[in-house]
Amino acid sequence: MTRLSGNSKHSVRMTVNGRAHEGYAEPRMLLADFLRHELGLYGTHVGCEHGVCGACTVLIDGVPSRSCTQYAVQADGASIETVESLADGDTLNALQAAFRNNHALQCGFCTAGILMSATAFLEETPAPTELQVREMLSGHICRCTGYDGIVRAILEAAGVQAEGKAA
Amino acid sequence: MAETEVPTDGSSGKPGRWPDRWIGKSVPRKEDAALLTGSARFIDDMEPVAGLRHAAILRSPYAHAKITSIDASAALALSGVYGVVTGEQVAEYLRGIPSVVRTPIRFMPIAIDKARFVGEPVAVVVARDRYLAEDALDLIEVEYEPLDAAIDAEAAMADDAPVLHDVAGSNVAGHRTIINGDPESAFDEAAHVVSLDFHIQRYSSTPMETYGVVANFESVPDRYTVWSNFQGPFVIQPLMAGALGVPGNRLRLITAQASGGSFGIKQGVAAYIVLLCAVSRILGVPVKWTEDRLEHLAASSAATGRSGTVTGAFAADGELTALRFRNINDMGAFLRPPEPASVYRMQSTLNGCYGVQNIHTENYLVVTNKVPVGLNRGYGGTQFFYSLERFMDHAARELNIDPVDLRRRNFIDKDAFPYETPGGSVMDAGDYQKCVDELEARADYQALKKRRDEKRAEGKLYGIGIACAVEPSGSNMGYVSLAQTPEERAKSGAKSGANSSVVISMDPSGGVTVQLDSTPNGQGHATVTAQIVADALGITPDDVDVITEIDTMTSPWSIGSGNYGNRFSVAVTDAVVEGADRVARKLKIMAADQLECAVEDVELVEGQARIVGSDKALSLTRVGTQAHWNPVNLPDGVEPGIYETTTVTADLDGPTPEDTVASSVTYGAIFDLAAVEIDAETGRITIEKYVSVHDVGELLNPKIVEGQIIGGFVHGLGGAMFEEMTYDEDGNFLSGTFADYLCPTAMEVPDFEVGHVPTPSPKTKLGAKGLGDGSSMLAPAALTNAVADALGRADISPPLTMPKVWRWLQETKA
Ligand code: FES
Numbered sequence: 003m004t005r006l007s008g009n010s011k012h013s014v015r016m017t018v019n020g021r022a023h024e025g026y027a028e029p030r031m032l033l034a035d036f037l038r039h040e041l042g043l044y045g046t047h048v049g050c051e052h053g054v055c056g057a058c059t060v061l062i063d064g065v066p067s068r069s070c071t072q073y074a075v076q077a078d079g080a081s082i083e084t085v086e087s088l089a090d091g092d093t094l095n096a097l098q099a100a101f102r103n104n105h106a107l108q109c110g111f112c113t114a115g116i117l118m119s120a121t122a123f124l125e126e127t128p129a130p131t132e133l134q135v136r137e138m139l140s141g142h143i144c145r146c147t148g149y150d151g152i153v154r155a156i157l158e159a160a161g162v163q164a165e166g167k168a169a
Numbered sequence: 170m171a172e173t174e175v176p177t178d179g180s181s182g183k184p185g186r187w188p189d190r191w192i193g194k195s196v197p198r199k200e201d202a203a204l205l206t207g208s209a210r211f212i213d214d215m216e217p218v219a220g221l222r223h224a225a226i227l228r229s230p231y232a233h234a235k236i237t238s239i240d241a242s243a244a245l246a247l248s249g250v251y252g253v254v255t256g257e258q259v260a261e262y263l264r265g266i267p268s269v270v271r272t273p274i275r276f277m278p279i280a281i282d283k284a285r286f287v288g289e290p291v292a293v294v295v296a297r298d299r300y301l302a303e304d305a306l307d308l309i310e311v312e313y314e315p316l317d318a319a320i321d322a323e324a325a326m327a328d329d330a331p332v333l334h335d336v337a338g339s340n341v342a343g344h345r346t347i348i349n350g351d352p353e354s355a356f357d358e359a360a361h362v363v364s365l366d367f368h369i370q371r372y373s374s375t376p377m378e379t380y381g382v383v384a385n386f387e388s389v390p391d392r393y394t395v396w397s398n399f400q401g402p403f404v405i406q407p408l409m410a411g412a413l414g415v416p417g418n419r420l421r422l423i424t425a426q427a428s429g430g431s432f433g434i435k436q437g438v439a440a441y442i443v444l445l446c447a448v449s450r451i452l453g454v455p456v457k458w459t460e461d462r463l464e465h466l467a468a469s470s471a472a473t474g475r476s477g478t479v480t481g482a483f484a485a486d487g488e489l490t491a492l493r494f495r496n497i498n499d500m501g502a503f504l505r506p507p508e509p510a511s512v513y514r515m516q517s518t519l520n521g522c523y524g525v526q527n528i529h530t531e532n533y534l535v536v537t538n539k540v541p542v543g544l545n546r547g548y549g550g551t552q553f554f555y556s557l558e559r560f561m562d563h564a565a566r567e568l569n570i571d572p573v574d575l576r577r578r579n580f581i582d583k584d585a586f587p588y589e590t591p592g593g594s595v596m597d598a599g600d601y602q603k604c605v606d607e608l609e610a611r612a613d614y615q616a617l618k619k620r621r622d623e624k625r626a627e628g629k630l631y632g633i634g635i636a637c638a639v640e641p642s643g644s645n646m647g648y649v650s651l652a653q654t655p656e657e658r659a660k661s662g663a664k665s666g667a668n669s670s671v672v673i674s675m676d677p678s679g680g681v682t683v684q685l686d687s688t689p690n691g692q693g694h695a696t697v698t699a700q701i702v703a704d705a706l707g708i709t710p711d712d713v714d715v716i717t718e719i720d721t722m723t724s725p726w727s728i729g730s731g732n733y734g735n736r737f738s739v740a741v742t743d744a745v746v747e748g749a750d751r752v753a754r755k756l757k758i759m760a761a762d763q764l765e766c767a768v769e770d771v772e773l774v775e776g777q778a779r780i781v782g783s784d785k786a787l788s789l790t791r792v793g794t795q796a797h798w799n800p801v802n803l804p805d806g807v808e809p810g811i812y813e814t815t816t817v818t819a820d821l822d823g824p825t826p827e828d829t830v831a832s833s834v835t836y837g838a839i840f841d842l843a844a845v846e847i848d849a850e851t852g853r854i855t856i857e858k859y860v861s862v863h864d865v866g867e868l869l870n871p872k873i874v875e876g877q878i879i880g881g882f883v884h885g886l887g888g889a890m891f892e893e894m895t896y897d898e899d900g901n902f903l904s905g906t907f908a909d910y911l912c913p914t915a916m917e918v919p920d921f922e923v924g925h926v927p928t929p930s931p932k933t934k935l936g937a938k939g940l941g942d943g944s945s946m947l948a949p950a951a952l953t954n955a956v957a958d959a960l961g962r963a964d965i966s967p968p969l970t971m972p973k974v975w976r977w978l979q980e981t982k983a
């Protein structure tokens with residue numbers, strides 16, 4: 003493993019949303035800060051910086067991961083997807099559209115992380131139950147919606163009807 | 170709730186098939202696309218001025234300590250550190266902010282010679298980046314002389330308690346008694362007197378986005394420019410300017426495009442705005458600071474903690490004839506403006522949903538070594554309705570009357586509206602009996618009571634709790650001065666009303682833009698505004714752009730501006746309706762001129778100005794843009810351009826010499842029922858049922874209403890079950906992460922059923938009432954009532970955590 007010097011910046015290369023990116027980071031720079039402030043991808047948000055709220059979730063090589071609890075240099079060479087990858091130009095993808103239809107967001111600060119977790123979740127669990135959706139969501143905090151719209155949106159995106167939980 | 174999608178581009182409606190009205194429909198939100206694609210910009214996404222440096226804040230590790238020295242030399246020697254600013258330096262540029270309460274205590278956003286709570290700022294480091302700034306914090310040597318701390322509010326009132334503010338000499342920063350009616354006689358004549366001690370903890374709304382500030386001082390002329398996620402009330406702006414010693418036009422506040430939730434708490438960013446203004450001035454650089462989660466939990470703002478006693482007098486038939494409240498309010502280390510507003514917001518609706526005429530209230534404002542209180546969802550309502558509705562359930566049990574029935578016997582009658590309360594509020598409209606009919610039907614109350622009997626027969630712990638509230642909305646800016654005596658008020662100048670301002674314009678290409686003064690944080694104000702304007706101008710919501718950022722140098726605003734007190738749907742919408750009507754009138758005059766018809770014969774529909782009942786029409790764009798391109802030939806009396814600024818105020822006067830005041834424009838109502846089962850072995854609570862019936866007046870956008878109601882309930886659920894800002898007896902803060910401060914996740918939210926019994930408000934142009942607080946004010950009361958019913962004891966307090974319930978179970982067994 004390469005040894006990095008603590009107080010100098012190192013070049014970090016990663017593929018983000020299908021494009022090759024290069025930036026510079028001290029070894030202690032968090033991946034979330036690198037994505038936001040070095041690469042200018044501000045769609046990923048930071049809500050707690052201690053791994054609980056899930057706002058900063060991105061996909062690293064397809065796996066949902068907290069970008070606030072790992073360093074940018076650890077993701078050197080990785081392929082990362084952020085919320086900016088989801089829509090096709092101006093057209094929302096099915097999950098985003100379901101969020102919009104089900105009023106699954108209010109302030110939208112938690113949304114990017116939830117969309118990324120849900121994206122990976124639906125790939126693994128294409129026909130989830132409501133309980134499975136809620137379990138997956140329990141890794142995220144949303145203070146606005148009470149989660150109801152989010153649950154419905156994810157079920158709708160999966161093509162599953164909400165089972166009597168709709169308010 | 171099943172809602173058909175309403176396209177917002179008019180495509181539902183080829184001409185002739187447009188909806189009659191956009192208002193009242195679940196129009197999808199204008200805000201969503203930017204938020205869903207990650208392109209909305211929040212304060213931490215902004216670098217609005219070149220040369221930004223980054224601040225980190227050194228905070229007191231002690232609840233109460235003298236600061237004897239600060240040595241920043243090692244921090245200053247660190248390469249990349251631009252400067253360190255201490256409280257003493259800040260004090261040269263910043264005056265303490267007074268409260269309306271006559272006390273010598275002044276709020277300062279940084280400790281000067283003494284720290285008064287864990288997390289209070291002590292010094293600010295400014296460096297090249299935040300990482301470095303935080304390194305430098307570790308190098309600052311502060312010598313503290315720890316003092317005994319006053320943590321519990323009741324203990325802090327004792328003569329021998331450690332005193333926070335030597336200038337005040339006591340921790341009781343305010344004490345007022347207000348009497349409406351003749352409670353003394355009513356208590357003398359009562360058939361029954363019932364009393365309940367209560368306590369509700371301090372918790373916090375914790376939006377997902379924390380505070381953020383960019384402050385820039387420019388000299389010649391001296392001017393502070395601040396970008397932040399401040400959300401008002403903008404009555405704080407003149408206080409901030411006063412603290413900085415500049416006229417209001419030299420403190421320019423600009424809000425970010427998007428704000429990641431608030432629920433009131435972002436009012437508290439004001440403290441950091443003035444602090445960072447002073448730091449920018451002292452160091453001569455623009456400074457950016459983003460609060461981290463620990464800082465937010467420890468040091469932003471708490472909801473007021475309250476303990477005390479409610480006593481009520483009842484006639485033999487269960488009529489509530491008088492109420493007496495004794496409230497000890499835990500204000501934290503300062504009375505930070507707009508406090509003590511949390512204590513007085515409900516003062517004129519202390520009757521709740523009931524017709525009780527005689528009310529005695531005594532409030533103590535106690536300072537303690539904890540973070541100061543401020544706006545948090547439910548603001549003052551949570552605390553008040555917790556006490557009143559716990560009392561009502563308890564009284565029902567004491568009087569052996571069904572708790573729903575006891576409330577029914579006391580509700581204000583639907584024919585009594587508009588109803589003047591003993592405290593001076595004029596409640597606009599409501600039908601509380603019908604609301605409770607709906608609640609009973611949805612909850613199947615009779616069957617639920619049977620179920621309780623059956624469960625109990627099986628030896629299970631099962632309880633039902635009821636709670637109801639009125640929801641004051643659109644605050645009178647004068648109510649806070651109830652904290653002063655009538656004599657003090659007479660000296661300090663009258664305050665009243667609730668201004669709202671809006672600008673509606675049509676540009677030379679026909680684009681319609683609305684500028685609001687409501688600084689939303691996720692409530693969909695842009696969408697509802699576009700619905701209103703689309704109705705007035707005969708266009709679609711997609712045709713209307715809405716700007717929600719405020720810039721105090723270029724936007725119309727006033728002290729009432731901001732997002733608080735359920736203001737939008739009652740006060741701001743009135744300004745939008747009025748402004749849109751003015752623009753519509755102007756367009757009709759211009760169209761009549763071009764169509765050569767009478768103004769009354771013009772209608773604005775389907776993007777056109779049309780002669781009613783004909784197909785003679787002009788496109789609205791063609792009509793309106795004449796005001797820019799051809800101003801010389803406008804009809805007589807029509808001003809060039811379309812740029813309509815409208816400010817309206819609610820007709821709410823300040824407090825009377827009798828201490829009454831109409832605190833709000835509208836008074837919605839909420840009726841909640843909770844049914845719980847408690848596991849006798851573990852203390853685990855299962856919420857079997859939660860039903861909530863709301864009167865929000867007209868529903869402007871049902872889907873947005875639904876979202877607010879569910880979100881409000883989950884805040885109340887958090888306060889009832891999990892959330893508490895905890896301190897040990899020395900004042901060390903114990904809930905500084907989301908692993909310690911537990912917010913509900915999707916797994917903790919029970920089935921939640923909502924019913925509506927809307928009575929349109931005669932006080933607002935659209936008939937809407939406010940709804941943002943909702944069950945955040947009631948769930949702690951309803952759920953604690955249910956648990957009290959299950960346990961058969963009233964002396965319990967939230968949060969109803971498993972260890973606490975388990976302890977109560979052991980006590981009951983013993
Ligand atoms: S910001 Fe990463 S989990 Fe909260």
Ligand code: FES
Nearest residue numbers: 108112144145146
């Ligand atoms: S939408 Fe605001 S936190 Fe989830």
